[in-house]
Amino acid sequence: MTRRLGSGSLVIATHNAGKLKEISALLEPHGVKCLSAGSLGLPEPAETGTTFVQNALIKARASAEASGLVALADDSGLSVDALDGRPGVYTADWAERQWFEGDPGRDWYMAIGKVEGMLQEKGADAPRSCAFHCVLALAWPDGEYAVYEGKAPGTLTWPPRGTMGFGYDPVFVPVGREQTFAELDPAEKHAISHRADAFKKLVAEQFG
Template sequence: MSGEGDQPQAIRKLKPGTLVIASHNEGKVREIRALLGPYGIEPISAAELDLPEPEETGTTFVANAELKALYAADLSGFPALADDSGLCVDALNGDPGIFSARWGGPEKNFVLAMESVESNLAEQGPDVSRAAHFVCALALAWPDGHVEWFEGRVDGTLVWPPRGENGFGYDAMFVRDGDTQTFGEIDPDAKHAISHRADAFQQLVAAVL
């Protein structure tokens, strides 16, 4: 989907070569590298290039992904891919949502973030809905300002206490619908095939690679 203006535009293809992953989150960078591996793309992270992180002022996942991708593309001179993703909990009116990392405090401590989600749910009593979904918005930007974006989603249920050492973020408390293991328990390769990020990536691959 093009991020430019209101008029439909042709999808721009991404050529093999350097691609900046506009993230300082090592877990995200690792997943994105694995997903890009087969396509002749040479990923380098914003952290490796010492690019600063822009302030995320958008009000949606797509807006924040676009902002980060454009910033990294402009500073680096290479195409840049940004991910903005988070956990949306039905009973919390969609929170933590775009503020998912911030629920972990200044250090982005996701043990604290998971405890905060659980505490907020517990306040609503034992019968509260534990339905939740992950969203991933991917924005692919070029130095000339062109943007393509894609959004993926996976639905599931929250469990407590957290389970598993794989994954990152809220993975250890999220069980995808139809599964019994959390994203923190399943093999990373299996997660790459079924996650919200995988959903968005499949759309990106089909469109630009």
């Protein structure tokens, strides 16, 4: 039997206010008060793993050890079958601007174009199947942990469509839909997303 989280405070291993808000809303009905690693002044560990599970655990364990509280981290990304699972854990890195480009933010259109360019090099018959992945890792200060994996399968389209998503959403068409994630109503997207799939598993085991 997996250890139960229960009510109380939980550190979300992120410095992103948007992600904290999203996760807090999902856990609030279960009596969980979420704090961000950023608000506690916790450092961001280097994500040196080669899988989503490894990176999620690195972040969760670092926050749990530094805060003395249970911590939750997620790691997510896109894997493209014809590209041998890339960009995978490097999904965000493919959108990273270089220092000489002047803007330290992410250029997602550049990343989308890189994926499309690599697919074009494979030829017109290259499969366009792909999936978004999300791994949620819970870590307790004493070293115990639990992992939940979510997946949203789909295909890549070109050119990009829609304005309501972010990242690779404008080129991702989920299975069973004709619209991209960026064309879907946000509530509909969140209901079928890879993160929603992982959270359903976490809630079922931790609070079910």
